[in-house]
Amino acid sequence: KICVLGSMNVDTSMLVSTLPEIGETVAGRSVATSAGGKGLNQAVAMKRLGSQVSFIGALGADKNGELLRDLLIEEDIDNQFVKVVDKMTGQAWITIQENGKNTIVTYAGANSAIDVADIDQAKAVIEAAAVTVAQFEVPMAAIIAAFNYAKKAGRLTVLNPAPSKEIPKELLQVTDILVPNETEIEELLGEAFDYADYEQVQKQLRPLFDMGVQYIIVTLGEEGVLVCESGKCAQVAAFPVKAVDTTAAGDSFIGALVSQIYEQPFDSLTDIVRTANYFASLVVQRPGAYSSIPNEYSLAEIKKL
Numbered sequence: 254k255i256c257v258l259g260s261m262n263v264d265t266s267m268l269v270s271t272l273p274e275i276g277e278t279v280a281g282r283s284v285a286t287s288a289g290g291k292g293l294n295q296a297v298a299m300k301r302l303g304s305q306v307s308f309i310g311a312l313g314a315d316k317n318g319e320l321l322r323d324l325l326i327e328e329d330i331d332n333q334f335v336k337v338v339d340k341m342t343g344q345a346w347i348t349i350q351e352n353g354k355n356t357i358v359t360y361a362g363a364n365s366a367i368d369v370a371d372i373d374q375a376k377a378v379i380e381a382a383a384v385t386v387a388q389f390e391v392p393m394a395a396i397i398a399a400f401n402y403a404k405k406a407g408r409l410t411v412l413n414p415a416p417s418k419e420i421p422k423e424l425l426q427v428t429d430i431l432v433p434n435e436t437e438i439e440e441l442l443g444e445a446f447d448y449a450d451y452e453q454v455q456k457q458l459r460p461l462f463d464m465g466v467q468y469i470i471v472t473l474g475e476e477g478v479l480v481c482e483s484g485k486c487a488q489v490a491a492f493p494v495k496a497v498d499t500t501a502a503g504d505s506f507i508g509a510l511v512s513q514i515y516e517q518p519f520d521s522l523t524d525i526v527r528t529a530n531y532f533a534s535l536v537v538q539r540p541g542a543y544s545s546i547p548n549e550y551s552l553a554e555i556k557k558l
C-alpha cells in the first residue's frame with residue numbers, strides 16, 4: 254500500500270478573465286465546487302492509476318465532511334484513519350484565469366487537528382506501506398512522526414513541501430524524495446533558483462543531500478521537471494499541451510510518481526518522471542482539480558502513450 258498523510262478540502266472555483274488586483278472586483282464567469290486538498294488529490298491520482306491507498310486525515314462533522322467521506326469510499330481509498338473532529342471541514346477558494354493561472358486561499362479547519370496520537374494509531378499501516386507521502390497542509394509534528402515510523406520500518410518517504418514552509422531538520426533527515434515546485438525550492442533555499450545552472454544547483458542542494466535526502470525533484474510547470482541526486486541533475490521536458498487549468502498539476506505529478514515507485518523498484522527516475530509529466534499534462538488540459546484527474550488509464554497504458 255501507499256500511505257498518504259494529508260489534507261482534504263471542498264474547493265470552490267471561479268473562472269475569471271483576469272485575476273483581480275488588490276482592491277479590485279472582477280466578475281466570475283462560472284463557479285463550481287469540488288473535492289480537493291493536496292492530500293486527497295494525490296491519493297485519488299494514485300488510486301486511479303491502480304495503487305492501493307490508505308489515507309490519514311481529518312474531517313469536520315458537517316455536510317462537506319460527509320461528502321468527502323463518501324468520496325473516499327467511492328474511490329476505494331482506505332479511510333479507517335480519517336477521523337471526525339470538532340472543526341469545520343477544510344476549504345479552498347480558487348480563482349482561475351482563462352490561461353490556466355490560478356490563485357488559491359485555503360482554510361485548514363479539520364486538517365489542522367491531525368496530531369501525533371493519530372499517527373501512533375496508524376503506526377501499523379505506515380510501517381506496512383511501501384511509501385508514505387505527505388504535504389504541508391497538515392501539522393508538521395504529525396508528518397515528522399509518520400516519516401519516522403516509515404523510515405524505522407525501512408520504507409520510502411516522499412515529501413511535497415507545499416504550500417511552502419521552512420522544513421525542520423528532523424524532517425529532512427527522514428525524507429527520501431523531496432518534490433517542491435519552483436516557488437517552494439526558492440523559499441526553502443532562501444535564494445533564486447536557476448534550474449538551468451546544474452553546477453550552481455548542486456551547490457545549493459548540497460546541504461539537503463547531506464542531511465539524507467536522496468532525490469530532489471523540482472517541478473517547473475510547462476518546463477517540466479529537474480531531477481537531482483547528489484552529484485547530478487537532469488531536466489525532463491513537459492509535454493507541449495494547451496493548459497486550461499493547472500490546478501492539481503503538481504498533485505497529479507506526485508500521484509503518478511509515487512504510484513510508479515510503489516509498483517516496481519526503479520533504475521531510472523527519469524523514465525518515471527516522464528510518465529508523471531505525461532499524466533500531469535492530461536490534467537492541465539481539463540478544467541477542475543479533483544475532477545480533472547484521469548480515471549480511464551492504467552499505469553501501464555499511461556506508460557505506452
Ligand code: ADP
Nearest residue numbers: 434472473474475477491496502503506530533
Ligand atoms: P504546481 O501545480 O505544484 O505548481 P507545476 O506547475 O510545477 O506544479 O506543475 C507540475 C507538473 O505538471 C509539471 O512538472 C509538468 O509535468 C505538468 N505541467 C504543469 N503545467 C504544465 C503545462 N502548462 N504544460 C504541460 N505540463 C504542465
